[in-house]
Amino acid sequence: MKLKITNLSKTYKNGVKALDNLNLEIGTGMFGLLGPNGAGKSSLMRTIATLQKPDSGMIEFDGINTLKDQMELRKILGYLPQEFGVYPSMSAEDLLHYFAQLKGIASKTERATIVKQVLEVTNLYEVRMKDVNGYSGGMKQRFGIAQLLLNNPKLIIVDEPTAGLDPAERHRFLNVLREIGTNHTVIFSTHIVDDVKELCNEIAILNGGKILTQGTPQSTTDALNGQIWTKVIEREGLEQYETDFNVISSNYNQDNSLNIRVYSKEQPNESFVAVAPQLEDVYFVALKNDSILC
Missing domain, CATH: 3.30.70 (Alpha-Beta Plaits)
Structure with a gap:
């Protein structure tokens, strides 16, 4: 599986050029997208996730032209935005069953199996009967990962997921990402260098809507010897x-x-x-x- 982005550009109505003829290739595993606030990271994430259209360029994933066939990508996409709203007063287990139904998992037995799996992967099984709106910030982020895993996505996008988490919650959340990153293409957008240092097998640094550097953490570091x-x-x-x-x-x-x-x-x-x-x-x-x- 490979995500290929070619000559992608996006300028907003206020004149801000968020993406500037950007080119990027991402394979299976954890990919860290580093950049300061305002670098264009969220604009790129939203564009890949088909939530906004670029002015020009092309995005392909696993043979899908995502700009022309948005629904095909959405079937295999999991997206956790930087802010994902307020959850209702429902337990994590009940809410995941609800999301699974929305994603087309009609069989109650199949839903029970997948809900149990994602709760275990995200270390939420022991608190599955607690209302999600009573979760801590880190638990809510892990629940966000749980709900996006329900349809076994091939491409997962997480945008600034550790912002505001305390060190213990951040550590638990990164461990969850590390586990799911082995079998999926995961794009992890952040401005925190420590988040990607040991987590990602490849990184890119973005600023001004352009890719400044791309490679493994080791190769990019070795380049400065x-x-x-x-x-x-x-x-x-x-x-x-x-x-x-x-x-x-x-x-x-x-x-x-x-x-x-x-x-x-x-x-x-x-x-x-x-x-x-x-x-x-x-x-x-x-x-x-x-x-x-x-």
Whole structure:
């Protein structure tokens, strides 16, 4: 299974160009789409999910031209938007049975089997009789995954799913995604680098409606070998260092000094020390230089 996006463009009525001649190929497994807020991630997700039409371009998935045959894609699509509304006062089990009926699963026995399966996969079986509107944020997100799995989708899209979750809920949710990602094409859109670091077998960085970088987390990180340098400075000197060097990130030490990380193909000066690149460096270099790294 492969999702192929070719020359996709979308400009909204207010003049914002959300997608700019975008090209992307995604295979089976977990694919992380990284980018800051406003980068075009949600616009791309909605377009792939057939919720809006692009101005130009083509999207194909598993032999389906999704822009011409939207209903065929929707039969094999699972979509969890960033905000998915309010649930009624129904138990998770009853609500999943209701959704399963809407998706055409007429047999009560078949529904019972699939509902039990998705509750177990999402670690909600023990709380299946609790009203969904009483769930925590993380539980609601996992319920969102449960309902989209009812029709065994081939393509799954999740848009900023960990926003607002506490660390424990985030960990549980990512474990659910990791489990379902082995047998599906899952597009995981986020601005949180840590969410994709170990979860995704391939990533792309999007900004300004364009793909800046695509590859495995390892290959994109390896592309920066010998090009990331660090130095401890006083915080008052940060502005000058940002003027003189390509500072991509900084973080505080306990004594209020700063560790700065600089992107340079050569040692900036003798006071800088080379360090192993991290995925965060790939992200910041791509955004700051607005260019393809590999």
